[in-house]
Amino acid sequence: MNEITDEQLAKLVQDGDKEKFGILMERYEQKLFRYGRKFLASRYNVEDAVQEVFIKTYESIRSFDVSQRFSPWIYRIAHNTFVNALKKNIRNPLYLFDFDTLVSHPVYDDPASAEREQREMKAMIEKGLDKLPSHHREVIILYYLEELSYKEIADILRVPIGTVGVRLKRAKDALRKVYQELGLHYEQ
Amino acid sequence: MNNDMNTQQNKILDDVLSKIRANEIRMRPKFYFTLKVVLLGVVAMCVLLTSALLFSFLIFSIRVSGRFFLLGFGFRGIEVFLMAFPWMLFFVDAVFVLIFLVLLKRFRFGYRYPLFYVAGGALLATLCLAFIIDYTPLHVALSERAREGKLPVVGPFYSDAGRPPRDRGVFRGRVIFVREDGFTLDQERWNDESKTWNVIAPPGPDIRVFIQSGDQVFVAGTVEGDVIRAFGIKKIVER
Numbered sequence: 097m098n099e100i101t102d103e104q105l106a107k108l109v110q111d112g113d114k115e116k117f118g119i120l121m122e123r124y125e126q127k128l129f130r131y132g133r134k135f136l137a138s139r140y141n142v143e144d145a146v147q148e149v150f151i152k153t154y155e156s157i158r159s160f161d162v163s164q165r166f167s168p169w170i171y172r173i174a175h176n177t178f179v180n181a182l183k184k185n186i187r188n189p190l191y192l193f194d195f196d197t198l199v200s201h202p203v204y205d206d207p208a209s210a211e212r213e214q215r216e217m218k219a220m221i222e223k224g225l226d227k228l229p230s231h232h233r234e235v236i237i238l239y240y241l242e243e244l245s246y247k248e249i250a251d252i253l254r255v256p257i258g259t260v261g262v263r264l265k266r267a268k269d270a271l272r273k274v275y276q277e278l279g280l281h282y283e284q
Numbered sequence: 285m286n287n288d289m290n291t292q293q294n295k296i297l298d299d300v301l302s303k304i305r306a307n308e309i310r311m312r313p314k315f316y317f318t319l320k321v322v323l324l325g326v327v328a329m330c331v332l333l334t335s336a337l338l339f340s341f342l343i344f345s346i347r348v349s350g351r352f353f354l355l356g357f358g359f360r361g362i363e364v365f366l367m368a369f370p371w372m373l374f375f376v377d378a379v380f381v382l383i384f385l386v387l388l389k390r391f392r393f394g395y396r397y398p399l400f401y402v403a404g405g406a407l408l409a410t411l412c413l414a415f416i417i418d419y420t421p422l423h424v425a426l427s428e429r430a431r432e433g434k435l436p437v438v439g440p441f442y443s444d445a446g447r448p449p450r451d452r453g454v455f456r457g458r459v460i461f462v463r464e465d466g467f468t469l470d471q472e473r474w475n476d477e478s479k480t481w482n483v484i485a486p487p488g489p490d491i492r493v494f495i496q497s498g499d500q501v502f503v504a505g506t507v508e509g510d511v512i513r514a515f516g517i518k519k520i521v522e523r
Contacts (some may be wrong), residue, residue: 110311114304121297147296151309154300159317254395 103168117157120166121150127242128174134225134237135178145181149174149211168248171238175252182230224274234268239264290494304453316498328387330404335380336413342373343414344423345445350454350502350518357504357516364504368449381410453506455481456520462492470514483512495519 108116132142133172152173156210160169218240225233238249239260250257303309346352348442351368352360388394394402416424423442429435432444448454457471460480469481483503485491495501495517505514 106327115301118297118301121300123361143296147300150296150300154309155303155312156317158311158314183342250396251392256396256398258398276420 103162103164106157106160106166107162109154110160110162117154120153124170128170131174131237131242132172132178132240135230135234136181145177146174149177152177165248168244168251171242171244171248171252172254175234179230224278225269227274227278228267228270229265232270234262235263236267236271290338303320309316324387324390328384331380331384331387332409332413335377335384335410336417337382338373338377339410339414340417340443341423342370342377343418344427345370345373348427348446348502350448352455352515353502353518354454354504356518360515361504364452364454368452368454381406384410448502453504453512455503457481457501457503459495459501462495462497463494464490466491466514467495467502480510481512482510483514483517485517486515491517 100119102120104114105120109120125146126145129142132145132149136142136145149170151168156173160166225236228236235249235253238244238252239246244252246257246260249260253260255263285345300309307405328438346369349368351365354365354368385399385403388402393444426438427442427446430439434440435442448456455469455471457469459467460470461468465484466483471479481503483505500520502516502518502520503512503514504516505512
């Protein structure tokens with residue numbers, strides 16, 4: 097069963113094999129719990145939120161295009177669910193309009209330095225993540241912890257790919273400031 | 285703690301699966317999502333069409349009321365044009381364009397590209413469609429029906445659209461008599477109003493070269509009693 101892809105499993109569920117959805121849930125439960133715990137910053141009932149994600153995923157499974165990747169699709173559902181949870185529970189409104197979506201931003205791809213940076217960031221992220229605003233926190237989680245690509249993150253957040261890069265840079269700058277305030281060392 | 289977390293997580297998976305098996309949670313049929321997309325597309329097209337119709341009506345009203353010719357009469361004409369511009373209609377149309385933009389963002393092509401480009405595309409689509417509609421006889425036909433009192437709901441808008449903004453010093457009428465320094469204007473009747481004006485032409489060539497008795501004209505100027513001191517005169521040529 098490990099050889100079967102998420103997309104193939106989704107197709108089987110669409111065709112009526114409900115039990116295969118259990119396998120999909122097993123594959124994504126840890127990821128979604130991690131994403132939910134980090135994004136909701138441990139203030140909310142992550143278990144309820146993740147359960148809601150799985151319920152919405154099952155209800156909407158027939159809208160999934162099996163020629164696309166399943167991962168960004170379920171993360172999109174998780175993003176919407178967690179955002180709604182945040183909206184219900186905090187006073188300040190969420191980041192409603194992003195001026196970075198107004199114009200085009202170039203996307204630079206350097207795989208070697210990206211991989212090195214990924215390793216370094218993963219080690220450091222845990223310490224300051226809950227101090228960041230939600231829109232910065234989310235893009236850091238999706239890129240460094242969930243290891244999604246710019247394109248996948250763009251589809252989850254429904255923004256242009258260039259905006260993901262800009263938002264990530266801003267999030268790292270914000271994280272650097274958090275480390276300085278906490279007296280921690282931040283490596284570039 | 286890890287064991288507690290794993291137990292909680294397993295409980296969630298078991299809860300969801302048992303609800304699925306008991307049919308408490310069901311997959312929505314594919315046609316539900318197809319219908320959603322189609323409806324969204326239809327609504328978006330309706331909003332685009334409404335926006336284009338409003339904008340084409342704006343163009344039509346500016347043209348038939350004489351406001352458009354004000355742009356050819358220097359800063360004073362531009363000033364009167366801006367003061368007489370149907371701003372309320374313009375802002376209502378802008379709201380429709382914004383709604384269209386919000387609907388476009390629900391589609392992949394709407395969020396894949398920067399907002400600036402998507403907004404530009406939305407605006408271009410609205411303007412192109414508006415100019416196409418303006419080129420058709422739609423508004424002229426509806427305006428005629430409004431004059432005959434046969435156009436419900438939007439009739440008053442068409443009746444008002446063709447009326448020159450008299451309060452801004454813009455008039456439309458027929459030339460009765462032409463003199464060297466101006467002419468006598470029989471103002472076009474609205475709601476049984478009628479008035480005859482003595483129009484003093486702006487300094488320049490002899491007005492009799494350009495205007496003859498019987499011509500339909502727009503006049504822009506300041507009113508002093510029964511006299512209009514014109515800064516702009518435009519002969520109306522029927523399309």
